[in-house]
Amino acid sequence: GENVEQHPSTLSVQEGDSAVIKCTYSDSASNYFPWYKQELGKRPQLIIDIRSNVGEKKDQRIAVTLNKTAKHFSLHITETQPEDSAVYFCAAKGSNYQLIWGAGTKLIIKP
Amino acid sequence: GAGVSQTPSNKVTEKGKYVELRCDPISGHTALYWYRQSLGQGPEFLIYFQGTGAADDSGLPNDRFFAVRPEGSVSTLKIQRTERGDSAVYLCASSRGGGGLADTQYFGPGTRLTVL
Numbered sequence: 104g105e106n107v108e109q110h111p112s113t114l115s116v117q118e119g120d121s122a123v124i125k126c127t128y129s130d131s132a133s134n135y136f137p138w139y140k141q142e143l144g145k146r147p148q149l150i151i152d153i154r155s156n157v158g159e160k161k162d163q164r165i166a167v168t169l170n171k172t173a174k175h176f177s178l179h180i181t182e183t184q185p186e187d188s189a190v191y192f193c194a195a196k197g198s199n200y201q202l203i204w205g206a207g208t209k210l211i212i213k214p
Numbered sequence: 215g216a217g218v219s220q221t222p223s224n225k226v227t228e229k230g231k232y233v234e235l236r237c238d239p240i241s242g243h244t245a246l247y248w249y250r251q252s253l254g255q256g257p258e259f260l261i262y263f264q265g266t267g268a269a270d271d272s273g274l275p276n277d278r279f280f281a282v283r284p285e286g287s288v289s290t291l292k293i294q295r296t297e298r299g300d301s302a303v304y305l306c307a308s309s310r311g312g313g314g315l316a317d318t319q320y321f322g323p324g325t326r327l328t329v330l
Binding site: 135139146148149194202 | 243247254255256257258259262270273279318319320321322323324
């Protein structure tokens with residue numbers, strides 16, 4: 104079955120700098136890759152997603168890139184702000200339509 | 215309309231007891247998912263409903279766990295003979311349906327289950 108690995112587990116960046124979180128997946132049939140943000144004690148919220156027929160997608164300060172050949176995808180946050188502090192999860196939807204999640208990255212924005 | 219809701223928000227029970235967790239999906243969403251999230255980990259898939267039927271229950275850890283969705287809307291996750299290891303946040307999500315590509319899942323606030 105699908106396996107998703109996410110790195111790093113914790114990322115600390117200076118406010119205003121960029122943050123990059125990387126994920127790899129194992130199932131070459133996976134075709135949908137969402138990213139969720141989860142603040143402490145709250146529900147996961149979708150922030151951006153990408154389909155397998157697209158290599159890059161951008162929404163304001165957030166972008167996601169996908170490399171299907173290498174089976175990895177990344178989340179890029181530019182001009183980070185204190186409210187970006189949260190746990191970020193990548194996920195992949197494989198051939199059996201289950202969402203398989205990474206272990207999460209705790210993003211800390213230092214003032 | 216309103217988002218996914220879950221009740222109760224917190225549930226404390228004793229080992230061996232039976233619990234029911236409820237999920238109200240977004241109106242019109244035919245797909246419903248249950249996940250379990252332990253501290254510091256990503257959500258772990260439990261079961262997926264398409265309409266009233268469980269399309270995939272491969273994530274249920276054992277036969278103490280059962281879920282129903284009798285009318286294709288509200289779902290109840292039932293846990294019998296609870297164990298301390300069942301303690302986690304139980305998340306419910308719903309999507310428009312079909313489980314197909316880019317079928318975005320919207321999450322409820324979760325139920326924090328604590329088994330003493």
